[in-house]
Amino acid sequence: MSHNLAQCQILVRKAVAAGAKALFLPEACDYIASSPAETVSLARSTEESPFVKGLQQEASQAKMPINVGIHEPATGGKRVKNTLIWIDEGGMVTQRYQKLHLFDVEIKGGPMLRESKSVEPGSSILPPFPTNLGSMGLMICFDLRFPALSARIRDLGAQIITYPSAFTVPTGKVHWETLLRARAIETQSYVIAAAQVGAHNEKRVSYGHSMIVDPWGKVIAEAGGVEEWKGEPEISVGEVDLGGLEKVRREMPLHPRRDVVDVVETDRESERDA
Numbered sequence: 001m002s003h004n005l006a007q008c009q010i011l012v013r014k015a016v017a018a019g020a021k022a023l024f025l026p027e028a029c030d031y032i033a034s035s036p037a038e039t040v041s042l043a044r045s046t047e048e049s050p051f052v053k054g055l056q057q058e059a060s061q062a063k064m065p066i067n068v069g070i071h072e073p074a075t076g077g078k079r080v081k082n083t084l085i086w087i088d089e090g091g092m093v094t095q096r097y098q099k100l101h102l103f104d105v106e107i108k109g110g111p112m113l114r115e116s117k118s119v120e121p122g123s124s125i126l127p128p129f130p131t132n133l134g135s136m137g138l139m140i141c142f143d144l145r146f147p148a149l150s151a152r153i154r155d156l157g158a159q160i161i162t163y164p165s166a167f168t169v170p171t172g173k174v175h176w177e178t179l180l181r182a183r184a185i186e187t188q189s190y191v192i193a194a195a196q197v198g199a200h201n202e203k204r205v206s207y208g209h210s211m212i213v214d215p216w217g218k219v220i221a222e223a224g225g226v227e228e229w230k231g232e233p234e235i236s237v238g239e240v241d242l243g244g245l246e247k248v249r250r251e252m253p254l255h256p257r258r259d260v261v262d263v264v265e266t267d268r269e270s271e272r273d274a
């Protein structure tokens, strides 16, 4: 955890040097363990986490909000919460979102992961909240695959949606950019997705390619991927232009129909009878 804090502190330095207004760090920045038991044993509450405390100090010194994915103990002590916290420019933890969708997959020759063994899923969307960049909606990693969620958070007023991640390499190669751009295009929002990159342990490697996508679906910033990663933490910088966002929303209004009947059973029956 102290190594991970040091890596994040390098990113804070780079963000400050770049004149960034906020810093978005990936999912699970405090640690990625090699077993469910280790995941649970390393979890600390934010009050007792040297990792979180360190970043709170950085945020208040730099007067720059930091968004970071961490683990927190779940009640009962048998599992953790995969959470995303917002540390404001005063160093206070002001928002917290608990990952709703857990990554339980068994792909032959690909990732075999059972996140639910060690993680307790959240049960609610965090309503978007105002920040110095705009109205912020927090989501995490695998949540990216559920467009109903991003549609809902957009509906609740989000202008920016975050997907801090630790994507696997095989799924990242084919799905990552497409999913991020789709969520940005559908919601006409900025998508900010900070991603872990490189090897965590002998079992896990992450895809990388942190991205910022604008509300038109253009990738406006991208960091390196696992292919070229040399071990140096990297930031990528992009500008949030809310005027541009409003223009996209005004020029192509997307009003979901709310009056549509889901399935008309009677029609099906009449088809069958015909």
Ligand SMILES: O=C(O)CNC(=O)[C@H](CS)NC(=O)CCC(=O)C(=O)O
Pocket (backbone or CB within 6 Å): 027, 028, 031, 032, 033, 039, 082, 102, 103, 113, 115, 141, 142, 145, 165, 166, 167, 168, 171, 172, 175
């Ligand atoms: O394990 C931890 O401590 C932190 N959590 C993660 O890295 C999570 C669960 S294993 N990773 C993902 O959700 C990847 C999703 C993905 O790769 C996809 O949707 O294709």
